[in-house]
Amino acid sequence: PDANTIAVIPGDGIGKEVVPEGVRVLDAAAGAFGFELAYREFDFASADYWTRTGTMLPGDWFETLRGFDAIFFGAVGWPQVVPDHVSLWGSLLQFRRGFDQYVNLRPTRLMPGVASPLAGRSPGEVDFWVVRENTEGEYSSIGGRIFEGTERETVMQETVMTRVGVDRVLRFAFELAARRPRRKLTSATKSNGISVTMPYWDERVAAMAQQYPQVDVDQFHIDILTANFVLHPDWFDVVVASNLFGDILSDLGPACAGTIGIAPSANINPERRFPSLFEPVHGSAPDIAGRGIANPIGQIWCAAMMLDHLGHDAAGAAVLAAIEQVLARGPEQAPLTPDLGGSGTTAELGAEIAEAVAGAGAAAG
Ligand code: NAD
């Protein structure tokens, strides 16, 4: 079979440090499991590109990227050079919308060997997926500023929910829940206070639930839901949320599971009309960038999700198993990064996981 084509976009800050470790592990997986990946790296979607060109993306980015099988993305944002809303609306958010990546799938899993800030929790008790709506909702470009500079200065930004947009992400979440052993789905809402869009979200959840009688459905308002992530993480299996609520929950979940440094995300176009994009949940981390201490596992777990998406299931499973195996050895026995209590570097941890993947391939024959 032909090689899968991967567009590699490191972006800014620690994106440039963790992406090479993701590629290192992808190479190990391809070698061990006998398939080919053809990469092409792009320097756009970065502050450097902005400084050089005054834009975040070239005019033909859509045509340039659309033929790739997947996009392997680091992080974008360098607020000292370009304001965050400019860099993000100029790049990542364009990709999500342009390529109709309407599902943002983000696992939270407490891994063996990782210390959770939640006292007394062990791995099986924190293991759920956040399914985040990724193309509409609170992230809308509809709104504006009027009477600027006067005392009547007013700003507005509309939340947009469409039936197609809400139903398609709900369907994905229900399908996922139906395949999981617990078959449980929790909806994040705020229909007590946000009185138009959120009651609509609840209505569509109730309608979809009728089609999935085997799925056990509940819902919480976002405020108490965040509390329950901390108090009762074992309650959750699949959590479906609007764009903003899903954004918040997908940092909170991984923090409860020890560190946001290991959390991956898949921005998926389920119909495969366009490439899906795989990026860690975290950002460019300017506070630690350039020191070689960023945790590469979020990016490496993205590699596992991308391999699954490309149909290399055994390789994807081997990458996840390698992550688990290296984490389980703990900071004394493995070169874990400082966020995991160790003193390993980004490259040492990446190399350790790549080696475990190569070994798994050899064992699998
Ligand atoms: P951040 O995720 O970059 O960092 C938050 C905190 O977590 C920092 O203390 C950082 O050091 C730590 N951290 C993050 N990733 C880590 C890793 N892999 N290993 C160890 N520690 C890690 O969030 P922020 O500070 O709010 O944002 C910084 C920039 O990144 C901003 O420009 C923001 O807009 C952007 N951002 C981009 C994305 C993305 O590209 N998907 C996501 C979030 C934030």
Ligand code: IPM
């Ligand atoms: C994420 C990020 C982005 C988001 C930002 C950087 C626009 O926080 O991928 O979670 O809000 O979606």
Ligand code: MN
């Ligand atoms: Mn986020």
